[in-house]
Amino acid sequence: MKSDWSIDTKLIHTAHVPDERTGAISQPVVPAVAYAFPDAETAAAVVSGCKPGDYYGRYGNPTTRILEQKVAELEGGEDSIGLASGMAAISSALLAFLQHGDHVLVTKDVYGGTYSFLTSLAPRFGISFDFVDCTDLTVLAKSIKAETKAIYIETPSNPCLTVLDIQAIAHIAKANSIPLIVDNTFMTPYLQKPIDLGADVVVHSATKYLNGHGDVLAGFVVGKKKHIEFIRKKIAGDLGQNLNAWESFLILRGLKTLGVRVQKHCSSAQLIAAFLQQHPFIEHVYYPGLESHPQHHLARTQMKGMGGIISFEVKGGLQAGAAFINRLKLAMISFSLGDPETLVQHPASMTHFSIPQEDRLKYGITDGLIRLSVGLEDPGDIISDLNQALGTTRDAKFLRRIKAKL
Ligand SMILES: Cc1ncc(COP(=O)(O)O)c(C=O)c1O
Numbered sequence: 001m002k003s004d005w006s007i008d009t010k011l012i013h014t015a016h017v018p019d020e021r022t023g024a025i026s027q028p029v030v031p032a033v034a035y036a037f038p039d040a041e042t043a044a045a046v047v048s049g050c051k052p053g054d055y056y057g058r059y060g061n062p063t064t065r066i067l068e069q070k071v072a073e074l075e076g077g078e079d080s081i082g083l084a085s086g087m088a089a090i091s092s093a094l095l096a097f098l099q100h101g102d103h104v105l106v107t108k109d110v111y112g113g114t115y116s117f118l119t120s121l122a123p124r125f126g127i128s129f130d131f132v133d134c135t136d137l138t139v140l141a142k143s144i145k146a147e148t149k150a151i152y153i154e155t156p157s158n159p160c161l162t163v164l165d166i167q168a169i170a171h172i173a174k175a176n177s178i179p180l181i182v183d184n185t186f187m188t189p190y191l192q193k194p195i196d197l198g199a200d201v202v203v204h205s206a207t208k209y210l211n212g213h214g215d216v217l218a219g220f221v222v223g224k225k226k227h228i229e230f231i232r233k234k235i236a237g238d239l240g241q242n243l244n245a246w247e248s249f250l251i252l253r254g255l256k257t258l259g260v261r262v263q264k265h266c267s268s269a270q271l272i273a274a275f276l277q278q279h280p281f282i283e284h285v286y287y288p289g290l291e292s293h294p295q296h297h298l299a300r301t302q303m304k305g306m307g308g309i310i311s312f313e314v315k316g317g318l319q320a321g322a323a324f325i326n327r328l329k330l331a332m333i334s335f336s337l338g339d340p341e342t343l344v345q346h347p348a349s350m351t352h353f354s355i356p357q358e359d360r361l362k363y364g365i366t367d368g369l370i371r372l373s374v375g376l377e378d379p380g381d382i383i384s385d386l387n388q389a390l391g392t393t394r395d396a397k398f399l400r401r402i403k404a405k406l
Pocket of ligand 1: 085218
């Protein structure tokens with residue numbers, strides 16, 4: 001493996017060589033749970049970590065290990081662990097740094113599951129939290145307490161696409177000796193490398209773009225070897241959150257096309273965001289690739305592309321938004337994102353339902369907000385679908401102009 005390869009080459013070749021026994025190029029799936037040792041001494045050395053190797057499926061698997069090495073290399077971390085979902089990765093990363101009496105600072109608009117874990121489960125372990133506006137670095141720095149043991153951010157955030165300055169936040173975290181954890185799900189290492197920008201830990205829902213086909217639930221934590229080892233032995237091992245070989249194989253396969261997929265998601269999303277922004281029935285569009293986005297310039301320095309997620313508000317609020325969603329013919333109403341299919345959802349009643357309305361509004365998640373995960377279909381077809389669902393025949397010249405750019 002060469003470290004100077006570009007990411008497109010790394011996606012295919014990193015941590016991957018043909019199978020020694022058969023020459024098979026695609027990664028063999030090893031579903032075994034238990035592994036035999038030549039003698040008792042070797043067994044003891046592997047279990048204690050003195051010797052590399054697998055011993056029991058809950059603590060690691062050879063197929064998953066290839067994938068973990070690949071994800072670590074792509075993100076620029078020392079090591080990574082594959083887990084059963086994005087939420088397993090997020091909760092494990094937080095629990096690796098927080099214990100009874102500790103406090104975590106969290107950016108104000110995060111994925112609903114993260115909010116739910118922090119507000120309902122973490123307090124049962126004596127962990128407290130504050131949601132802060134991390135676009136305001138002074139507020140963030142002032143919110144750090146003696147017992148703050150981690151800063152957790154998501155950028156761009158779900159669903160408001162708020163972009164946070166990773167380098168500046170990492171600087172504040174370092175000055176206070178606090179680890180910075182970044183959810184990089186929306187970007188993937190193809191578009192953003194938080195560890196290069198100073199973050200300590202990256203978490204992923206690999207359910208989304210990393211696998212990219214809507215058929216696997218998985219998550220990753222990337223960071224220092226000692227933290228990953230702690231998660232493997234003491235969190236994932238004890239809670240039984242391991243990622244299995246079959247799903248690891250599917251992610252290894254999906255990762256090979258991450259580059260081409262992400263580029264297409266980005267180019268289509270840019271066109272669709274421009275279409276929505278000019279539409280008379282649209283109140284507001286949130287997309288970092290639009291100049292009107294408040295952190296557009298930061299996004300352009302920090303991200304290699306603007307991603308495939310757009311959020312927007314239809315004029316007329318919740319009712320108009322629901323009617324719009326119901327009229328869509330190509331885009332499907334669904335929870336996930338990062339799939340080949342264009343997916344649309346209503347955060348207030350779906351992904352962010354666990355957040356009380358009062359808090360949702362504080363974080364900018366209005367009742368009329370709609371999140372669109374732009375798929376890999378022809379962008380002209382996606383625009384035509386949105387246009388018909390918006391219920392107006394946007395003038396033909398305008399549509400022709402947009403389609404001419406495709
Ligand atoms: C940004 C982000 N992080 C984490 C998650 C949780 O991932 P999973 O559903 O794989 O647990 C999601 C799910 O939508 C997400 O959007």
